[in-house]
Amino acid sequence: MTMVAILSGAGISTDSGIPDYRGPNGMWTRDPEAERLVTYGPYMADPEVRRLSWRMRLDGEVLAAEPNVAHRAIAAFEKSGHALRVITQNIDGLHQAAGVSERKVLELHGSARAVVCTACHARSPMAEALARVQAGEDDPACRACGGILKAATVMFGERLDPVVLGNAMSIAKAADVFLAVGSSLQVQPAASLAGIAAEHGARLIIVNAEPTPYDPVATEVVREPIGTALPALLDRLR
Numbered sequence: 654m655t656m657v658a659i660l661s662g663a664g665i666s667t668d669s670g671i672p673d674y675r676g677p678n679g680m681w682t683r684d685p686e687a688e689r690l691v692t693y694g695p696y697m698a699d700p701e702v703r704r705l706s707w708r709m710r711l712d713g714e715v716l717a718a719e720p721n722v723a724h725r726a727i728a729a730f731e732k733s734g735h736a737l738r739v740i741t742q743n744i745d746g747l748h749q750a751a752g753v754s755e756r757k758v759l760e761l762h763g764s765a766r767a768v769v770c771t772a773c774h775a776r777s778p779m780a781e782a783l784a785r786v787q788a789g790e791d792d793p794a795c796r797a798c799g800g801i802l803k804a805a806t807v808m809f810g811e812r813l814d815p816v817v818l819g820n821a822m823s824i825a826k827a828a829d830v831f832l833a834v835g836s837s838l839q840v841q842p843a844a845s846l847a848g849i850a851a852e853h854g855a856r857l858i859i860v861n862a863e864p865t866p867y868d869p870v871a872t873e874v875v876r877e878p879i880g881t882a883l884p885a886l887l888d889r890l891r
């Protein structure tokens with residue numbers, strides 16, 4: 654059976670109301686300072702950065718977002734019995750919310766639906782931490798040990814989980830078709846998965862509004878909006 658691997662980036666979730674980082678209306682494009690709020694060093698060193706970061710999450714779009722037509726098309730593709738793995742750079746949990754099996758999704762950059770203590774590593778739901786912020790705690794501490802809490806995402810300056818990355822590389826090597834969807838393919842090592850897949854003989858198909866550094870090694874580049882292009886592409890692969 655043909656094994657289809659999908660590497661998704663922020664562009665798959667813009668139709669769900671979550672801005673990407675580097676697209677024309679992206680968070681970094683609009684406010685380059687926002688990057689400090691998700692960089693490990695400043696976050697740990699400066700309580701003001703943490704206060705702004707919690708505030709951004711409280712006002713942000715991620716927890717309220719719903720899966721869109723592209724997330725649902727991927728879930729339907731899996732349901733129809735195809736061999737599918739999803740590797741995502743996204744932290745929004747929308748592939749699982751759309752119905753893709755948890756065990757088929759690798760979250761390279763972690764999840765914004767949970768928080769983790771930087772001292773004792775205890776994990777708890779993001780909604781719980783945000784409820785504390787809403788109730789007036791501007792920098793909620795770990796209830797177990799008093800340590801600094803952060804989103805369970807991989808911040809700039811943090812390493813990816815080597816087990817998750819190793820699994821993603823194995824999937825890229827084994828894939829017959831590798832779809833890179835909604836990623837500028839600029840963040841490493843996630844982006845290199847597209848190159849690894851192509852080197853190992855996969856058909857690399859890139860669906861993205863803007864050019865990426867991997868376009869020259871792709872079998873096919875689709876520049877149309879993901880909401881229409883991806884469902885059509887998955888239909889073609891059935």
Ligand code: NAD
Nearest residue numbers: 662663664673674675676742743744745835836837862879
């Ligand atoms: P990116 O912002 O670097 O690139 C997104 C790309 O998607 C852009 O090139 C843009 O042109 C394209 N795009 C946006 N909407 C599109 C649409 N509807 N149709 C076609 N193309 C579209 O995103 P990235 O490569 O994923 O890297 C950003 C990093 O930021 C990731 O590592 C991720 O962890 C994080 N991030 C996650 C989310 C999320 O979870 N939804 C949102 C923003 C950033």
